[in-house]
Amino acid sequence: MLKNPILEIRDLHAKAGEKEILKGINLTVFPGEVHAIMGPNGSGKSTLAQVLAGRDLYNVTGGEVLYEGRDLLALQPEDRAQEGIFLAFQYPVEIPGVSNLYFLKAALNAIRKRKGEPELDAMDFLSRVRQKMSLMEMDEALLNRAVNAGFSGGEKKRNEIFQMAVLEPRLALMDETDSGLDIDALKIVSHGVNALRGPDRAIVVITHYQRLLNYIVPDYVHVLAEGRIVKSGDKSLALELEESGYAGIEEFAETAQ
Amino acid sequence: MATQLTSIETLANQEYKWGFVTDIDADTVPPGLSEDVIRLISGKKNEPPFMLEWRLKAYRQWLKMKEPTWANVHYPPIDYQKIIYYAAPKTKTNQPKSLDEVDPELLRTYEKLGIPLHERELLAGVAVDAVFDSVSVATTFKEKLSELGIIFCSFSEAVQHHPELVQKYLGTVVPHSDNFFAALNAAVFSDGSFCYIPKGVRCPMELSTYFRINAKDTGQFERTLIIADEGSHVSYLEGCTAPMRDTNQLHAAVVELVALDNATVKYSTVQNWYPGDKEGKGGIYNFVTKRGKCLGANSKISWTQVETGSTITWKYPGCLLIGENSVGEFYSVALTNNYQQADTGTKMIHAGKNTRSTIVSKGISAGHGQNTYRGAVKILKGATGARNYSQCDSMLLGDKCGAHTFPYLEVKNTSSSVEHEASTSKIGEDQIFYCRQRGISTEDAVGMIVNGFCKEVFRELPMEFAVEAQKLLGVSLEGSVG
Numbered sequence: 001m002l003k004n005p006i007l008e009i010r011d012l013h014a015k016a017g018e019k020e021i022l023k024g025i026n027l028t029v030f031p032g033e034v035h036a037i038m039g040p041n042g043s044g045k046s047t048l049a050q051v052l053a054g055r056d057l058y059n060v061t062g063g064e065v066l067y068e069g070r071d072l073l074a075l076q077p078e079d080r081a082q083e084g085i086f087l088a089f090q091y092p093v094e095i096p097g098v099s100n101l102y103f104l105k106a107a108l109n110a111i112r113k114r115k116g117e118p119e120l121d122a123m124d125f126l127s128r129v130r131q132k133m134s135l136m137e138m139d140e141a142l143l144n145r146a147v148n149a150g151f152s153g154g155e156k157k158r159n160e161i162f163q164m165a166v167l168e169p170r171l172a173l174m175d176e177t178d179s180g181l182d183i184d185a186l187k188i189v190s191h192g193v194n195a196l197r198g199p200d201r202a203i204v205v206i207t208h209y210q211r212l213l214n215y216i217v218p219d220y221v222h223v224l225a226e227g228r229i230v231k232s233g234d235k236s237l238a239l240e241l242e243e244s245g246y247a248g249i250e251e252f253a254e255t256a257q
Numbered sequence: 258m259a260t261q262l263t264s265i266e267t268l269a270n271q272e273y274k275w276g277f278v279t280d281i282d283a284d285t286v287p288p289g290l291s292e293d294v295i296r297l298i299s300g301k302k303n304e305p306p307f308m309l310e311w312r313l314k315a316y317r318q319w320l321k322m323k324e325p326t327w328a329n330v331h332y333p334p335i336d337y338q339k340i341i342y343y344a345a346p347k348t349k350t351n352q353p354k355s356l357d358e359v360d361p362e363l364l365r366t367y368e369k370l371g372i373p374l375h376e377r378e379l380l381a382g383v384a385v386d387a388v389f390d391s392v393s394v395a396t397t398f399k400e401k402l403s404e405l406g407i408i409f410c411s412f413s414e415a416v417q418h419h420p421e422l423v424q425k426y427l428g429t430v431v432p433h434s435d436n437f438f439a440a441l442n443a444a445v446f447s448d449g450s451f452c453y454i455p456k457g458v459r460c461p462m463e464l465s466t467y468f469r470i471n472a473k474d475t476g477q478f479e480r481t482l483i484i485a486d487e488g489s490h491v492s493y494l495e496g497c498t499a500p501m502r503d504t505n506q507l508h509a510a511v512v513e514l515v516a517l518d519n520a521t522v523k524y525s526t527v528q529n530w531y532p533g534d535k536e537g538k539g540g541i542y543n544f545v546t547k548r549g550k551c552l553g554a555n556s557k558i559s560w561t562q563v564e565t566g567s568t569i570t571w572k573y574p575g576c577l578l579i580g581e582n583s584v585g586e587f588y589s590v591a592l593t594n595n596y597q598q599a600d601t602g603t604k605m606i607h608a609g610k611n612t613r614s615t616i617v618s619k620g621i622s623a624g625h626g627q628n629t630y631r632g633a634v635k636i637l638k639g640a641t642g643a644r645n646y647s648q649c650d651s652m653l654l655g656d657k658c659g660a661h662t663f664p665y666l667e668v669k670n671t672s673s674s675v676e677h678e679a680s681t682s683k684i685g686e687d688q689i690f691y692c693r694q695r696g697i698s699t700e701d702a703v704g705m706i707v708n709g710f711c712k713e714v715f716r717e718l719p720m721e722f723a724v725e726a727q728k729l730l731g732v733s734l735e736g737s738v739g
């Protein structure tokens with residue numbers, strides 16, 4: 001059976017101020033797939049994730065993005081989120097005064113409302129949250145603390161995936177979720193992500209390290225360099241990169257220009 | 258949330274059903290203030306001589322006083338001779354006849370607040386048959402309360418039926434000469450609430466005046482006096498909403514609280530007088546004097562206020578801590594958006610031994626709003642072992658607004674301790690985006706962050722008020738970000 005792509009990025013160009021960062025990205029993601037994006041620092045990986053999430057710091061100057069066949073770029077960030085796009089931030093933001101639990105409930109109910117589902121009552125919400133907490137092996141005390149406020153680097157990253165587990169997005173974008181995690185946490189987080197894998201969902205993982213991909217095994221690996229995807233392959237590409245770095249590939253990028 | 262709305266609704270409906278109708282008085286007094294006008298007001302209210310004398314004393318004092326200029330607020334001079342100090346409810350001809358004639362933006366706001374339809378009509382100043390004010394709402398439970406010996410009635414009624422109590426306590430906390438606006442109030446105040454809790458009685462319900470609707474195009478001067486006798490306990494709530502008018506309206510109220518030995522008074526306000534429009538046109542000048550006197554040992558007076566309305570707020574609910582071990586508290590959220598200005602804070606005067614006070618102030622500025630915290634803590638010579646803790650936090654939304662903090666401190670007793678903490682924060686674009694990425698709209702995100710910021714104050718509010726206060730903040734901040 002032929003499936004329709006969940007995400008289609010066609011020749012996407014984006015600027016921050018005068019600086020062009022994305023210079024023609026093409027990427028198609030089908031439901032059920034996991035794509036890994038790798039690439040040197042400053043190549044535009046986070047920018048791509050942020051543009052997909054609707055950050056207005058970036059101006060899209062060309063190309064198009066279809067999400068479930070519809071024009072994604074026309075949607076507000078909260079609409080994208082409500083439609084099932086989740087971004088696990090490279091640098092999760094602290095929100096003092098707002099408890100993690102309250103925040104998550106507001107988020108979940110906004111998404112449910114969009115789907116025409118009723119708000120979860122306190123009991124159902126709590127039991128769902130508890131279940132995901134134990135999946136992520138997180139301390140329940142974190143629930144009553146303010147969102148990310150005073151969390152350690154690793155706790156913040158784990159909290160992102162915990163939120164993702166509760167919100168169950170259709171398209172998850174994970175921006176360097178592995179950086180800052182210790183080895184045990186990496187396993188737990190990967191386990192949480194794998195639990196979310198399913199035939200209707202897709203995941204795009206941005207990472208620098210092959211290690212994560214041992215746990216979250218990708219269907220495709222892409223290399224982003226200077227605002228373009230310069231190479232794509234299967235999971236063995238990540239291993240190659242681990243061996244020889246980006247050097248060879250950047251040469252390729254230059255010759256391609 | 259639903260329970261809160263139904264309780265307001267029931268209260269209002271009950272009142273409506275009971276049909277407490279404000280006397281429709283056809284007389285009006287011409288604009289301006291003179292001894293004759295005061296005599297007329299006092300006469301219409303059938304007051305005993307001591308009241309008239311007190312009013313006249315205040316008026317003569319007021320004539321010698323100057324409007325204060327030290328507050329960080331700016332407005333064109335008020336012509337006190339143009340204000341109508343006593344007027345019958347407005348004739349129905351120039352009021353809107355139905356909701357169709359009322360500004361839709363205002364109606365949307367009411368809808369958001371969940372105010373039931375017939376109350377929306379009242380709020381919008383639509384002509385309805387029974388115009389009621391807050392005092393008559395309060396009287397709903399009068400019988401039940403009177404079984405306990407609690408007196409809760411309008412100030413006018415108190416003057417008629419309990420003149421001895423009025424005479425004993427009126428002006429003992431806020432004297433007729435206290436300040437320009439308090440003197441004006443003493444001279445002309447038209448009504449207000451009166452409450453007396455007898456010895457050892459714990460008032461079984463929150464006493465509240467929910468709507469103080471002023472259907473008149475006049476100055477509004479109400480006066481509240483609450484006396485908690487030895488060992489008694491009372492929690493009083495005050496909610497204010499005003500019709501929308503494009504001229505500025507002066508509101509100069511006075512509240513006096515007295516707590517005797519071991520008595521507790523908790524006074525909560527959610528102030529949502531009309532703040533003026535987006536350009537700063539219209540709105541209420543809220544120049545209010547509120548003070549409590551902890552006269553008895555171990556007494557406690559606690560002020561909680563949420564100030565979101567009014568174009569200008571000038572208000573410093575304070576405590577005179579006279580009795581040994583008495584406690585004063587001030588919890589405040591003040592929000593200014595568009596062109597609103599607020600200069601608010603508290604005055605804690607420690608006179609007795611081991612008196613304690615706590616001040617928690619949260620100022621939120623958005624739009625072109627200017628928000629000033631002005632607080633004074635005075636520890637007098639005899640106040641051995643007195644303690645104060647103050648915390649003043651400001652939050653800025655956008656870069657055209659301002660937050661200012663003026664804490665004054667005067668310590669005359671070396672055994673006392675005073676602590677002050679302050680902070681200023683901004684809601685960051687990255688915080689908003691983070692919330693939006695989780696499906697939460699900008700408006701809800703701002704509301705959530707601001708409510709989080711105010712948590713310590715909301716916690717002090719009675720449950721149903723806390724819910725309302727949160728909604729109010731959301732509505733008041735609409736359009737301030739993004």
Ligand SMILES: Nc1ncnc2c1ncn2[C@@H]1O[C@H](COP(=O)(O)OP(=O)(O)OP(=O)(O)O)[C@@H](O)[C@H]1O
Nearest residue numbers: 016017019021040041042043044045046047048057
């Ligand atoms: N708002 C901005 N204004 C100006 N330049 C920006 C902005 N955001 C990103 N850039 C620049 O765009 C380039 C790409 O940044 P981006 O964060 O997307 O890189 P990245 O691939 O995620 O890198 P890393 O692996 O270090 O996380 C960098 O040179 C960065 O400095």
Ligand SMILES: [Mg+2]
Nearest residue numbers: 045046047090
């Ligand atoms: Mg990055």
